[in-house]
Amino acid sequence: MTERTISHFTGLLLVSALALWNSSCQDHVETGPLYVITLQGKSGFINKEGNVVINPRYDFCHDFSEGLALVRSNGLYGFIDNGGYFAVDPRYDYGDDFSCGLALVGTGGKGGYIDQLGRFKIEPRFDYAGPFAEGRARVRTNDKYGFIDTTGVMVIPARFDFADDFFDGYARVQSNGSWIFINPGGDVAFTARFSDVGNFSEHKASVRLDGKTGFIDTLGSVVIDLRFEDVLPFSQDMAGVRMGGKWGFIGPDGEFRIVPTFDEVRSFSGSSAPVKIGQKWGFIDERGVIIIAPGFDKSWPFASGLGRVYVDGKWGYIDSTGAYVWHPSN
Numbered sequence: 622m623t624e625r626t627i628s629h630f631t632g633l634l635l636v637s638a639l640a641l642w643n644s645s646c647q648d649h650v651e652t653g654p655l656y657v658i659t660l661q662g663k664s665g666f667i668n669k670e671g672n673v674v675i676n677p678r679y680d681f682c683h684d685f686s687e688g689l690a691l692v693r694s695n696g697l698y699g700f701i702d703n704g705g706y707f708a709v710d711p712r713y714d715y716g717d718d719f720s721c722g723l724a725l726v727g728t729g730g731k732g733g734y735i736d737q738l739g740r741f742k743i744e745p746r747f748d749y750a751g752p753f754a755e756g757r758a759r760v761r762t763n764d765k766y767g768f769i770d771t772t773g774v775m776v777i778p779a780r781f782d783f784a785d786d787f788f789d790g791y792a793r794v795q796s797n798g799s800w801i802f803i804n805p806g807g808d809v810a811f812t813a814r815f816s817d818v819g820n821f822s823e824h825k826a827s828v829r830l831d832g833k834t835g836f837i838d839t840l841g842s843v844v845i846d847l848r849f850e851d852v853l854p855f856s857q858d859m860a861g862v863r864m865g866g867k868w869g870f871i872g873p874d875g876e877f878r879i880v881p882t883f884d885e886v887r888s889f890s891g892s893s894a895p896v897k898i899g900q901k902w903g904f905i906d907e908r909g910v911i912i913i914a915p916g917f918d919k920s921w922p923f924a925s926g927l928g929r930v931y932v933d934g935k936w937g938y939i940d941s942t943g944a945y946v947w948h949p950s951n
Contacts, residue, residue: 654925655690655703656938657682660950664692666705669926671938671946675705686718689737698726700737709739721753721771732760734773743773754786757805766794768807777807789821791839802826802841811841822854825873836860836875845875856888859907870894870909879909890922893941904928904943913943
């Protein structure tokens with residue numbers, strides 16, 4: 622329910638970017654992955670080659686999901702197709718990505734769900750609502766959280782003080798100060814007797830107690846001892862962990878794959894992960910070898926072949942060699 626927006630940039634590069642933008646008089650339908658860019662305060666999309674395919678004209682854009690992208694225009698949210706045309710006109714106070722064929726939108730202070738033609742399939746009636754995940758969406762009504770199915774039926778009654786989305790078949794919820802994991806039927810799988818818990822990812826969830834963090838399995842049993850200062854969720858059989866003030870990566874057995882040497886890390890995607898050394902971010906491979914030298918103020922995991930980076934207050938995209946596909950702009 623909030624916007625997820627998501628090499629110095631010289632005047633010469635700005636001129637080049639503008640020339641590239643202006644040379645595309647009309648948007649055209651692109652079948653490959655598209656990437657959000659911002660140029661002169663407006664957002665649009667490029668393709669994997671760095672060509673502008675949807676001209677920057679929106680106040681905000683989010684990534685495509687199920688063929689449509691959430692955009693904001695004149696203060697209201699709608700959805701465009703990959704040709705840049707409105708599939709759902711901007712008329713909502715907020716919105717979220719499509720999932721399970723439905724998108725959360727808000728109007729009049731309430732959240733509901735529309736289909737890809739903009740028709741309400743679940744009328745706006747919730748004080749808070751989240752996107753669908755694994756066939757369930759968390760909603761809040763009368764200050765309690767529950768879950769609906771894709772028809773809008775409250776299949777798990779609103780009785781929790783907090784609830785998160787379903788991951789790997791389980792959702793973490795909180796009731797009377799206790800963390801509980803439930804299944805899609807609303808049955809309690811187990812109570813997690815820890816001060817904090819994370820969501821499941823690759824069948825493991827992080828747990829914290831007495832200042833130390835480890836992992837449990839889907840039965841609630843500790844499978845990686847609580848000995849780390851902090852952890853990230855598992856991704857591609859590795860999880861970032863902090864020990865002694867430095868970050869490294871462990872495997873599913875809890876043993877180090879990459880010893881802690883980095884100041885900060887993000888999760889692996891494909892064969893690389895962003896890492897921070899000193900004040901700059903770069904990328905390592907699965908052996909921990911630096912493959913793109915640290916030179917960015919921020920960096921995010923690669924997605925569909927490109928990595929998003931942040932330099933001097935501007936966003937850009939690089940390829941797997943570290944070369945810019947789209948020079949940082951804002």
